[in-house]
Amino acid sequence: MSNDSNARSLRRLPALCLVLAAAAAASLPAAANDAAPRDARGAAPDSSAGGAYAPPEHGEHLSPQFRQRAWAEIRNNARKLKLAAAPQRDGARSLGGFAWPMAGNNGLADPGYHAISNYVDQAGSGQILDYSCGARSYDGHRGTDYYLWPFSWHKMDNSQVKVIAAAPGTIVGRSDGNFDRSCSVNNNNWNAVYVQHADGSVAWYGHMKNGSVTAKGIGASVAQGEYLGLVGSSGSSTEPHLHFEVYDANSNLIDPYAGSCNGLNLASAWAAQRPYYDSAINKLIVGNAQPAFASCPNPGNPNENTALRYGQQASFSAFYRDQLNSQQSQYRILRPNGTVFASWVHNGPAAHYSSSWWNWTWSSFAPTGPAGTWRFEVAYNGTTYSKSFTVSP
Structure with missing residues (x-):
């Protein structure tokens, strides 16, 4: 997957008009010029930025030789341990009860x-088809890829996301x-x-941090x-x-997600399957500068600072996953007494x-205060996310 290199340049904003920056990193699509937030009220920011973060994971990363070695190890160890394979009938390749395989x-x-x-690519042979009849995969992909967002290297370096067993075994x-x-x-x-x-199925958990296994x-x-x-x-x-890659007891590939274009198995393997578009906000940031992205494998700098001073530059950012154009976000910055700034x-x-990110910056934020605990708040897709910060003289 690509590095966190999608920073957009800033653009000055007239009056209350919030216009997204259109300049993009060379490898990423530019933000549309008609993407200005609407119905701005109160103190207007001076500049904004944001857009897509699109990891270009579009080629098979596990070679046939690598897979052969992995299967040889798995089968040899299973034989030594005398683990029953419990082969299943054709057409009965279904699992159930999987927990989410990661946690903070x-x-x-x-x-x-x-x-x-x-x-998982359901089609192969030069075509791409995911379980929901979309194309969120690459040709021949045999697992599900969950990438860290935002600031993936920062999260890895600080051991912030662990891999956990989806099922006991x-x-x-x-x-x-x-x-x-x-x-x-x-x-x-x-x-x-x-x-x-226990039923003979096997789950692969790969790409983990050195020394963490x-x-x-x-x-x-x-x-579990x-x-x-x-x-x-x-x-x-x-x-x-x-x-995350799963096989049944007959070494047939499983797609844990149930959908109308999943031809590999009949039912979902998840105890509670998440939606195809699992839309949410992953992170809110308040700081004195726009978040800084860096080339792989550098961690970048979120530039978080929740202790602001009167009249300082202040930057407010939101980081989304599976953001859809039909989903409107309602942003507010609230003073300590609850009134809207x-x-x-x-x-x-x-x-x-x-994945996407959006940022709004004030060159001189609240030059006369008031002092106290403020709140940056975003209502999105049925959930309200908030980040507290302080302002002082």
């Missing part, structure tokens, strides 16, 4: 931490000690855990939700992400962003 870690308090770049393969700051497709080995479940060895049992490692970028990878509404200009 090490004090991460953000409302979200991931986005999806690729589902036995460890039948593991690898650790491999380089984990990969920015390209390569032939390197990854850090991974392979878990066989569970200390449990081959043959050890893991419970148990720690397996930390999200990283080991092996053939271009950004920190989890590659500024408000506006915004829709992303594109029909869909797997």
Whole structure:
């Protein structure tokens, strides 16, 4: 996956008109000029920025030779452990009860931490088709890719997202000690855990952070939700992400998501399947400067600062996953007494962003206060997200 390199240049704004910056990084689409937030009230920002973050994960990263070695290890260990395969009848390849395979870690308090770049490719042979009849995959992709967003390298470096077991089972393969700051497709080995479940199905958890893989060895049992490692970028990878791949007891590929174009299995493997467009805000940032993105594998700088002074520059940012143009966001900045300092509404200009960010900056924020605890608030897709900050003389 690509690095966090989607910073947009700033543009001055007349009066109450909020116009998104159209200049984009060379590898990313420009924000549409007609994407200005509407109905601005109160103190207007001086500039804005934002747009798409599109991880270009469009090629098979696990070679046939790599897969052969992985399967040889899994089957050899399963035989040694005398694990029953429990083969299933054709057409009965369905699993159930999977938990979400990631969780926040090490004090991460953000409302979200991931986005999806690729589902399982149902078509192959030069065509792309995901379980919901869309094209959120690449040709031949055999797993689901969950990338960290925003500031993926910052999250990895601070061990903020862990990989957990989607279902209970036995460890039948593991690898650790491999380089984990990969920015390209390569032939390197990854850090991974392979878990066989009671029905003989096997889940692959790959690309983990070096040194983070569970200390449990081959043959050890893991419970559902148990720690397996930390999200990283080991092996053939271009950004920190989890590659989650599932097979039934007959070694047939499973797509854990149920949908009208899933021809691999009949039912969802999830205890509670998330929607195809899992629209939410992952993070709000208040600071003195716009967030700074960096090239892979550098972490960038969120530029967070929740202690502002009268008249300082102030920057307010929101980071989305699966943002749809039809979903309007209602923004407010509230004074300590609850009155509105500024408000506006915004829709992303594109029909869909797997991940996106939007920023508004005041060159001199609240030059006369008042002092106290303020709140940056965004109502989006049925949820209100908020970030508290202080202003002082």
